[in-house]
Amino acid sequence: MITAICPGSYDPVTNGHLDVIARASHIFDRVVVGVVGSPHHKQPMFEIEERVDFLRDALAHLPNVEIDVFRELVVDFARRWDAKAIVKGLRVMSDFEWEFQMNQLNRHLAPDVETMYVMSSPQVSFVSSSGVKEVAAFGGDVSALVPAPVAKRFKELFPDGRPGTPENPGE
Numbered sequence: 001m002i003t004a005i006c007p008g009s010y011d012p013v014t015n016g017h018l019d020v021i022a023r024a025s026h027i028f029d030r031v032v033v034g035v036v037g038s039p040h041h042k043q044p045m046f047e048i049e050e051r052v053d054f055l056r057d058a059l060a061h062l063p064n065v066e067i068d069v070f071r072e073l074v075v076d077f078a079r080r081w082d083a084k085a086i087v088k089g090l091r092v093m094s095d096f097e098w099e100f101q102m103n104q105l106n107r108h109l110a111p112d113v114e115t116m117y118v119m120s121s122p123q124v125s126f127v128s129s130s131g132v133k134e135v136a137a138f139g140g141d142v143s144a145l146v147p148a149p150v151a152k153r154f155k156e157l158f159p160d161g162r163p164g165t166p167e168n169p170g171e
Helices: 015-025 048-059 074-080 093-109 129-137 148-157
Strands: 003-008 030-036 065-070 085-090 114-119
Touching (some): 015 114, 074 085, 085 093
8 A cells, every 4th residue: 555645734725735635546545634733834824623624524535535633744744654655736836946945855854755746737726725815814705715614614704804805994
């Protein structure tokens, strides 16, 4: 059985993430979606339990996909699952630059774990978690960009958009 991991913060999971994970699930026997428990470089909008629940709901139809939380180096997480590969999505050139650096560090730490990149499908190549959060915070419709439970949660968090939006011009 060949296992791959798909690590990320998934804050929140987007249809772009789901595209990469689904495609990986057709290549590998088992895919473990690794949710970073406490990313050091950014403060998550959603708690870890909610991010995991969003993923469980969105990936329930893929029998060879599991979800786990990790708080260690990604290569240590890969080894914990006896994974042979780390699968990452690439959308734009800036993704490549960051991922190239991370790949070199990971190869140094774990030459036995290969990193593989999946180019985003054209229909989701512009979707990022940070972009989705920005649109949702200003009251924009993100229902075509994220799973339905995520879009619903954004509507709960930002029912009228953020102060200063056209709906609330003077605030």
